[in-house]
Amino acid sequence: MRILLVGAGGVGAAFCSIAVRRDFFEAVVVADYSLASAERAAAAADDRFTAAQVDASSAESVAALAREHRATHVMNAVDPRFVMPVFEGARAAGADYLDMAMSLSRPHPDAPYEKTGVKLGDEQFAAAEAWAADGRLALVGIGVEPGLSDVFARYAADHLFSEIDELGTRDGANLTVDGYDFAPSFSIWTTIEECLNPPVIWEDGAWRTTEPFSEPEVFDFPEGIGPVECVNVEHEEVLLMPRWIDCRRATFKYGLGNEFIEVLKTLHKLGLDRTDKVRVGEVEVSPRDVVAACLPNPAELGPRMTGKTCAGLWVTGRGTDGAPRSTYLYHVVDNEWSMREYGHQCVVWQTAVNPVVALELLATGAWKGAGVLGPEAFDAVPFLDRLTAYGSPWGIQELDA
Numbered sequence: 001m002r003i004l005l006v007g008a009g010g011v012g013a014a015f016c017s018i019a020v021r022r023d024f025f026e027a028v029v030v031a032d033y034s035l036a037s038a039e040r041a042a043a044a045a046d047d048r049f050t051a052a053q054v055d056a057s058s059a060e061s062v063a064a065l066a067r068e069h070r071a072t073h074v075m076n077a078v079d080p081r082f083v084m085p086v087f088e089g090a091r092a093a094g095a096d097y098l099d100m101a102m103s104l105s106r107p108h109p110d111a112p113y114e115k116t117g118v119k120l121g122d123e124q125f126a127a128a129e130a131w132a133a134d135g136r137l138a139l140v141g142i143g144v145e146p147g148l149s150d151v152f153a154r155y156a157a158d159h160l161f162s163e164i165d166e167l168g169t170r171d172g173a174n175l176t177v178d179g180y181d182f183a184p185s186f187s188i189w190t191t192i193e194e195c196l197n198p199p200v201i202w203e204d205g206a207w208r209t210t211e212p213f214s215e216p217e218v219f220d221f222p223e224g225i226g227p228v229e230c231v232n233v234e235h236e237e238v239l240l241m242p243r244w245i246d247c248r249r250a251t252f253k254y255g256l257g258n259e260f261i262e263v264l265k266t267l268h269k270l271g272l273d274r275t276d277k278v279r280v281g282e283v284e285v286s287p288r289d290v291v292a293a294c295l296p297n298p299a300e301l302g303p304r305m306t307g308k309t310c311a312g313l314w315v316t317g318r319g320t321d322g323a324p325r326s327t328y329l330y331h332v333v334d335n336e337w338s339m340r341e342y343g344h345q346c347v348v349w350q351t352a353v354n355p356v357v358a359l360e361l362l363a364t365g366a367w368k369g370a371g372v373l374g375p376e377a378f379d380a381v382p383f384l385d386r387l388t389a390y391g392s393p394w395g396i397q398e399l400d401a
Contacts, residue, residue, distance in 0.1 A: 001025040001363045004066050004095070006056055006086050007077030008032035008041040009187075010299030011100065011143075014344040014352035015077060018390070020045040022356065024363040029069045044343075056082040062089025071095045073362070075355055079189050080104055081275070084123055087138065091127070096136055096362070098355050100143030101190065102236050105197055112198045113211045119200065120239050124372050132371035139358060141374050144311045144331070145171055145252075146236035147354045148375075148387070148394075152313040152329040153237075155380035157245045160327060164247040164317040169237045170328070172221040172228035172255030175307040175335065175346070182263060183301055185309075185347040188292045192273045195256065195264050199232035202242045202250035213261050217253065221310045222397050223332045228255035244376035247317075267291060302345030305335045309346050316401070324401035331387075331394045341391075357386045 001024060005012055008030050016030060028045070031054035032038040038051035052069070055061040056078045062085060066074055074090035076083065076099035083103045090097035102121035109117065124140055131138050141147055149169045157164060177183040184191055198209035213231040220227045230253035238250045256264075267273045272291050277284040312330030319325035335346040342349055358375070361367040366382040375383075384394055 001359065002070055002072045003028045003075055003359065004062075004069060004071035004073070005030050005075045005077060006032075006054060006062060006082075008034070008037040008051075009077070010297070010344070010348035011352045012077035013041040013044070013299065014342065014348045015075070015356060016041045016045045016049060017342045017344060018349070018353050018356045019359075020049070022360060024360045027069070029065070029071065031065055057085050059085040059089040059092060062086050063092040066090060066093035066095050073098065073359060075359070076100070077352075079187060080193065081189075087124060087127075090138070091131060091134065091136060094134075094136070097138040098142050098358060099140055100147060100351060100355060102140050102146075102239070104193070105234065107198050108209070113209055116200060116207050116209055119207065120234065120236050128372035135370050137362075137369050138372045139362075139369075139375070140372060141236045141240055142355050142358045143351045144354055145169055146240055146375070147351075148311060148331055149237050149313045150240055150375035151380045151383050152394075153241045153245050153315070154376045154378070155384060156313065156315040156327065156329060158380065160319060161315060161317045161325060162320050162322060164245065164315060166249040166251065166314070166316045167237070167241050167245065167247045168250070168314040168316070169235065169252040169312070170219045170221075170230055170255075170314050171253070171311050172219060172225060172230060173307060173309040173347075174225045174228075175305055175309060177301050178304040178306070180296060180301075180304070182259070183296050183298075184260075185298050185301060185305065185345065187298060188295050189288055192264065192267065192288055192291070194234045195254070196268050196273055197234040199234045199252070200238045201232070202238050202247070204248060207239070213256070215253070219253070219255070219314070221255075221312075222328070222330055222395065223308060223310070225308055225310050225332070229257070230255045231261070240374040241376060244374065299345070299348060302335065302339045302343070305339075305345050308332050308334045309350060311350060314399070326399040326401040328397045328399055329394065330397065331392070333392065353387070353390060353392060357383055357390065360386060
């Protein structure tokens, strides 16, 4: 296996620090628009890792680099605005493809908080037949959320439940960042995109939308994190899980906190969430890019962070015995542990470990397929076993049914 890793930011660098401990691949080419960033990530690994420059906005640039290095797999670790060029570049080069976020959505022009427009991943799923005809695999949404949460859904459907009412992804943390009043632990560009778009809900056989931050609920997260208020947010799980798993309802709720929500609402009111460029003096800039440039780099916050992050799936329905069941499958990472063991803060580490596991399963043949597939299309047990073997076990908590 020869991997082209597109993106050497926080998640891409964490990917390298995890993969370097494994022996299932021959080479990783770490590519970024900033060659210096790619060189730093590669230098922190071993001689199987080399650096290159790439323009992720150009399918031709991605394809050319993949061909040059005989990449068998293209791993996308850049912002979702670059999904389609990297996706198309991988196919053009005859490589398999993985990503952690899917092609962007566009709200319904007339009823954005009632009807879906272009949904997350629609552009990729439109190419599914072409990928299958090529005998190539595009494994989409294989980060932590989406990704591990979708693996949990497959596991719950196969081993824990005979009938599923709701697949409810719930994400929460008790992280604090010393010295900052406001410092997102993940890409603010991506956070703005998913939090301010109309959230999608799957219900009774159809997708619909609602208003951002709707349906607040308090969820009690495990391992000392405790109660966190969670709200509806647009996310890929809701678009992935119902394609492979029979459920009445699918939701994604994120524990943002009131301060974070108010900041996002203010950015929206001021137009600072816009991605189209505006003229400022003699230059043109994207307001969202300016916001991102003014905030600290999430990848560099690790030494100032304390606490834990939790990604998980709350499944309700009937167990294999036919009785009502309510179960939370989860994965918790302590920032102190991820910094000590890998030198990366817990949020980016938790995201990066899952595609490494998936690539190892593809290398061994434990996972195989063709077309555009989500994690739900594969057996969950080998993945969860391998995640535990990586030293980061998952858990199950039974709740009142």
